[in-house]
Amino acid sequence: MFDNDNLTALEAQRQATFICYAPMIFQSVKTMLNLGIMDILKKAGDEGTTIDEISEETGVWKYGVRVLLQSALGAGVVYQKDEKFKLTKTGVFLISKQLAAQIHINFVNDVCYNGMFYLEDSIKNKNAEGLKVLGEWDTIYDGLSELSPDVKKSWLDLDHYFSDVSYDAAFEILSKESFTNILDLGGNTGKFCRYLIQKMPDIQFTIGDLPGQIGMARKEMAASGLDTSNIHYQTLNILNEDSEPEGKFDIIWMSQFLDCFHEDDITSILKKCKKALAENGRIFVQDAFWDRQRFETGAFSLQQFSLYFTAMANGRSQMYDFPTFKEAVEKAGLEIIEIHDHIGRSNSLLKIK
Amino acid sequence: MFDNDNLTALEAQRQATFICYAPMIFQSVKTMLNLGIMDILKKAGDEGTTIDEISEETGVWKYGVRVLLQSALGAGVVYQKDEKFKLTKTGVFLISKQLAAQIHINFVNDVCYNGMFYLEDSIKNKNAEGLKVLGEWDTIYDGLSELSPDVKKSWLDLDHYFSDVSYDAAFEILSKESFTNILDLGGNTGKFCRYLIQKMPDIQFTIGDLPGQIGMARKEMAASGLDTSNIHYQTLNILNEDSEPEGKFDIIWMSQFLDCFHEDDITSILKKCKKALAENGRIFVQDAFWDRQRFETGAFSLQQFSLYFTAMANGRSQMYDFPTFKEAVEKAGLEIIEIHDHIGRSNSLLKIK
Incomplete structure (x- = not known):
């Protein structure tokens, strides 16, 4: 993937021009x-439809329909035969459920578009300078509850899309391990905990996270009606030098957690984990690596989604490429000993010792 | 152009995904x-360069270089062999003078990016709702002198790029006409006037425009040191019902003027022109039509540039397609009797009677 330069000069020129006007195309x-x-274009199918017909059906004035369709011609979203406009395959993908394009578009528009203007500043200042357009918080996580309902929905929809982890697939791998206790670091509201204790009621399960998350986890555990006698909590802010897991664990589990940190922080978190492993303990990390995706479009989405971390979330993390992540692991004196790709939509599960 | 759907399903899927993340790609x-x-990538040429080398040379931190390059991989701007990154042809076009990509990018970023967020509102409200992000003016023209220097430069650079009219090519056509007087409607600061009176010192030249423009034109004419005895001025706001050219003219000339108006207004302006034509008088219109461009990338830029009019300039004009413009001419009871394409960078010159 991404290892060749095989467009013709004409195609490359078109692509470059496309990039110049990319914000217009996105908004149109x-x-x-x-x-x-x-x-309406989808319904019209191969027969196509006219500016007048679209204007009549949507109530959008003719001028508006026309400038949008003409922008879409250039973008390759529609094509035109005489007066009739039809969706191209690209256009069909944009409204099909298959690609979930609207989830991506709403996220990019509602959460990222305005803040992305500050991408350059974010990189220069090593800080998510785009976040201020949404509110005055240190990180977007602090502000999540204050986001307007539309923006929040767009954020959660994409979060849910990328978090479509397959617990079953992960469990199949985990169940081959012998362990009596497990720490879910960055365990959030305890979703994985509730899944696992039903499969393995005898293990001791510890959720480690920030105070807010631990509070929510306790509530959700109580509300679940599950037996919580084997559930434990550790409140910690893993970035603080003196905050580290207490006790020794057979397994430390981190799912979609480490991609929220800079690679240097990943190393320091893993060092703390290493200290908290029981003899023969193992670390399992579940994350999406763009260079371990099955399809190029999957890799592409993750590469671009990374810039959300840069400009909006924290200014210093990303959806990692595998070599960068591996280096961070090795700097902690650890080694990746197993890799299971394609867990859920886009995750890999790494076993680390 | 734009009359086929010839991408493969895979290419179309990639294109659709590209559009979803287009603002990220643009900003990166x-x-x-x-x-x-x-x-630095350009200098590195075929040999390529690494994240570390780029970071060292630019002083941009490694994380920043990496997320940008990885976004650029997906965008097809760079490609990667082992640890080396190289510009693709697309990347080369983006920094080459040939495509003037940076003029387009600066314009889209500085003038349009933030306002384009309001494209949907602009179309719904028939008003350039994006303009407010630059300032509280009725139109961008009112605010031009108050724009920050960077934004103003980006605006003027693109204006200059698209206005690269070839007066010589236009004059060659005009000089075949017999006429003793000419009205330059929307004559702005009199640039064309100063060109023409040097070629044809005996004609009577009238500049018609808004009061502000006429004031500037008078000043610039005086400063030019040219003989101004045959120069006349008419102050008019052509959109006002009772404002119309006075007198009869052999030729009425409108260059890059009518694309600032909605098609209905074009018809009403042309009706006023028709009344102001001497016997056997002719109207000459010089404008860029996207469907009369030699190259698809030229058409593409104009199609997208149209949305600047929609969201930023006035909410109701565009770089027209020829059929829409022709219809507006014919509704005024006039006819296009000659078309000369490819005048300057992208203009057509129409003779109308």
Whole structure:
């Protein structure tokens, strides 16, 4: 993937011009989706439809329909035969459920678009300078509950999309390990805990996270009606030098947690984990690496999604490439001894000792 | 152009995903240009260069270089062999003078990016709702002198790029006409006037425009040292019902003027022109039509640039397609009797009677 330069000069010129006007194309496609123009084009199918017909059906004035469609012609979203406009395959993908394009578009528009203007500043200042357009918080996580409902929905929809982890697939791997206790570091509200204790009621399960998350986890555990006698909690802010897991664990589990940290912090977190491993203990890390995706479009989404971390979330983490992550692991004096790819939508599960 | 759907399903899927993350790609390319990363890649040529080397040369921290390059991999701007990154042809186009990509990128970023967020509202409200991010003016023209120097430079650079009209090519056509007087409607600061009276010192030249423009034109004419005895001025706001050219003219000339108006207004302006034509008088219109461009990338830029009019300039004009413009002419009871394409960078010159 991404190891060749095989466009023709003409295609490359078109691609470069496309990039120059990319924000226009994005906004015009988004507008066509939101105003129902894409739906009408989809319904019209191979026969196509005209500016007048679309204007009549949507109530959008003719001028508006026309500038949008003409932008979409250049973007390769529609094509035109005489007066009839039809969706291209690209256009069909943009409204199909298969690609979940609207989840990505709403996230990019509602959460990222305005803040992404500050990407350059974010990189220069090593800080997510785009976050201020959403609110005055240190990180987006602090502000999540204050986001407007639309923005919050767009954020959660994409979060859910990328978090589509397959617990079953992960469990199949984990169940081959022998262990009596497990620490879920960054365990959040305890979702994985509730899954695992039903499969393995005898293990001791510790959730480690920030105070807010631990509070929510306790509530959700209580509400679940499950037997919580083997559940334990550790409140810790893993970035603080003096905050580290207490006790020794057969397994330390971190799912979609380490990609929220800079590689140097990953090393320091892993060092703390190493100290907290029982004899023969193992660390399991579940994360998405863009260079371990099955499809190039999957890799692409993760590469671009990384910039959300840069400009909006924390200014210093990303969806990692595997070599960078591996180096961070090895700097902690640890080794990746197993890799299981394609867990859920896009995750890999790493066994580390 | 734009009349087929010839991508493969895989290419279309990639294109759709590209559109979803288009704002990220735009901002990451812009950042790579501004931070000097593209220059270093260009210098490295076929040999390529590494994240560490780029970080050292630019002073941009390694994390920043890495997320930008990895976004650029997906965008097809760079490719990677082992640890070395190299510019693709697309990347080369983005820094070459040939495509003037940086003029487009600076314009889109500085003038349009933030306002384009309001494209959907602009179309719904028939008003340039994006303009407010630059200032509280009725139109961008009112605010031009108050724009910050950077934004103003980006605006003027692109204006200059698209206005690269060839007066010589236009004059060659005009000089075949017999006429003793000419009205330059939307004559702005009189640039064309100063050109023409040197070629044809005996004609009577009238500049018609808004009061502000006429004031500037008078000043610039005086400063030019040219003989101004045959120069006349008419102050008019052509959109006002009772404002119309006075007198009869052999030729009415409108260059890059009518694309600032909605098609209905174009018809009403042309009706006023028709009334102001002497017997056997002719109207000449010079404008860029996206469907009369020699190259698809030229058409593409104009299609997307149109959305600047929609969201930023006035909410109701565009770089027209020829059929829409022709219809507006014919609704005024006039006819296009000659078309000369490829005048200057992208203009067509229409003779109308």
